[in-house]
Amino acid sequence: MEKIYKAYRRKVNNEVLYFVKEYYSFPDLSDSAVILENYGMHANFFKACKIAQIRDKQVIRSLHQQFEPEKHEGKIVSIETENAGNSFLNNTRRAFFKLKLASIF
Numbered sequence: 394m395e396k397i398y399k400a401y402r403r404k405v406n407n408e409v410l411y412f413v414k415e416y417y418s419f420p421d422l423s424d425s426a427v428i429l430e431n432y433g434m435h436a437n438f439f440k441a442c443k444i445a446q447i448r449d450k451q452v453i454r455s456l457h458q459q460f461e462p463e464k465h466e467g468k469i470v471s472i473e474t475e476n477a478g479n480s481f482l483n484n485t486r487r488a489f490f491k492l493k494l495a496s497i498f
Contacts, residue, residue, distance in 0.1 A: 394419055397427065398447065400438075400456040410434055411441040413456065 397416040402409055415431040433445030438460065442453050 394421075396430075398452055398456055400441075400459060402438075402460065408436060410436055411438040411460075413438075413441045413445040413447060415445055415447060 395418050397418050398414070399416070400411065400413045402411045404410075411434070413433045414429060417428045417430050419425040431445040431447065433441040433443065433447070435441040435444060438457055439453070442456070447453060447456075
């Protein structure tokens with residue numbers, strides 16, 4: 394006899410619910426059915442595991458890894474703003490403004 398665990402999530406009434414199931418399998422017997430032993434459903438994955446009476450932390454961790462978001466590589470793109478000071482006109486305006494504040498001009 395061995396235990397099989399399955400977990401998935403579905404959107405029901407605009408709410409994402411986690412479904413966790415525990416099955417018993419008998420590989421020794423040929424043509425034997427897989428038996429559903431425990432079942433849990435909740436909006437929180439860990440509460441669904443608690444409802445399904447799954448207490449093994451290794452099993453919970455391996456089931457939860459299925460739902461971790463995929464990591465996407467990002468690309469950094471620089472955006473030049475008006476305050477970047479790259480243009481001659483902006484530098485000149487800023488210089489006159491500073492002189493005006495200092496009451497020199």
